[in-house]
Amino acid sequence: MVVIQHEHPLTLVDLNPKYPRDEYVYDDEEDLISNQAFQCPCDRCDLNITFFHRYYYKCNQCDYSLHKLCYELPITLEHTSHLAHTLSLFQNESQQECHVCKYYIWDNQLCYYCSTCMLNICLNCGKNKAHHHTIYHPSHEHPLIPINRENSMMCDACGKHHQGIFYQCITCFLSFIYEDCIFSPKRLLIQEGTCDKFFHTHPLILTYGFPIADQQAKFNPRCRVCDKSFSGYEDFWVYKCEKCRYYAHHHCAYSRSSYLRSKPSESGKSKYYFFERQ
Numbered sequence: 001m002v003v004i005q006h007e008h009p010l011t012l013v014d015l016n017p018k019y020p021r022d023e024y025v026y027d028d029e030e031d032l033i034s035n036q037a038f039q040c041p042c043d044r045c046d047l048n049i050t051f052f053h054r055y056y057y058k059c060n061q062c063d064y065s066l067h068k069l070c071y072e073l074p075i076t077l078e079h080t081s082h083l084a085h086t087l088s089l090f091q092n093e094s095q096q097e098c099h100v101c102k103y104y105i106w107d108n109q110l111c112y113y114c115s116t117c118m119l120n121i122c123l124n125c126g127k128n129k130a131h132h133h134t135i136y137h138p139s140h141e142h143p144l145i146p147i148n149r150e151n152s153m154m155c156d157a158c159g160k161h162h163q164g165i166f167y168q169c170i171t172c173f174l175s176f177i178y179e180d181c182i183f184s185p186k187r188l189l190i191q192e193g194t195c196d197k198f199f200h201t202h203p204l205i206l207t208y209g210f211p212i213a214d215q216q217a218k219f220n221p222r223c224r225v226c227d228k229s230f231s232g233y234e235d236f237w238v239y240k241c242e243k244c245r246y247y248a249h250h251h252c253a254y255s256r257s258s259y260l261r262s263k264p265s266e267s268g269k270s271k272y273y274f275f276e277r278q
């Protein structure tokens with residue numbers, strides 16, 4: 001499938017114009033919390049555009065949106081490894097090997113393609129730098145980017161060991177957060193992930209630390225899910241409801257099943273659904 005330039009002009013949208021800002025102010029702002037729930041599929045790479053990407057391009061005339069990074073990719077490419085022809089930006093349809101680095105390019109991934117020689121060049125090689133989405137996350141004062149290979153290490157959000165893709169700060173190198181944890185929702189209904197075993201009428205709000213002084217001021221509460229204390233957990237993320245003094249470790253409150261993330265194929269379906277209804 002050829003990637004074609006869109007026929008209408010696109011506008012750059014900033015989903016978090018006040019970034020970075022104080023956590024406590026942040027908690028009370030309904031518009032920012034609802035902005036954090038924003039997601040829509042990117043019409044070039046098929047992955048979701050989320051609040052954490054901060055910037056995206058949007059068409060004012062139709063239902064068309066692009067990640068800022070995907071928008072900025074050039075449509076054609078002259079590459080030193082293949083000077084005979086100009087390559088074009090394509091969305092890959094079946095798994096292919098990159099002509100340069102020999103790594104696989106997966107289905108639906110963007111790549112550069114020479115239609116004459118039927119060869120593909122991955123975006124990493126095509127751009128001579130990684131195809132990284134920068135994440136503007138309220139937990140950290142600098143932008144974060146995904147490390148481009150799998151790691152097995154402790155996550156700075158939940159304190160647990162994970163295997164997979166981690167996000168890292170490239171300014172201070174201090175923050176390593178597992179991809180599933182970094183996208184956990186700001187506002188969570190605990191009963192949705194725990195099969196109603198734990199129930200709380202108010203949504204819990206995600207905060208990025210539970211300082212000792214704060215714990216003491218609240219009479220050293222225990223986690224409502226596992227009943228363990230928060231000692232040694234000062235720097236990790238907590239879901240809480242201050243009204244009810246309800247606190248839970250990030251990993252106790254948040255389970256994979258609770259967070260409804262639409263996969264590329266599902267987001268594609270929802271687009272068709274949109275057309276069917278008209």
Ligand SMILES: [Zn+2]
Nearest residue numbers: 042045067070
């Ligand atoms: Zn994209």
Ligand SMILES: [Zn+2]
Nearest residue numbers: 008059062064
């Ligand atoms: Zn349009």
Ligand SMILES: [Zn+2]
Nearest residue numbers: 098101122125
């Ligand atoms: Zn490559």
Ligand SMILES: [Zn+2]
Nearest residue numbers: 085114116117
């Ligand atoms: Zn060629």
Ligand SMILES: [Zn+2]
Nearest residue numbers: 155158178181
């Ligand atoms: Zn984690």
Ligand SMILES: [Zn+2]
Nearest residue numbers: 142169171172
């Ligand atoms: Zn940093």
Ligand SMILES: [Zn+2]
Nearest residue numbers: 223226249252
């Ligand atoms: Zn717990």
Ligand SMILES: [Zn+2]
Nearest residue numbers: 202241243244
């Ligand atoms: Zn409550």
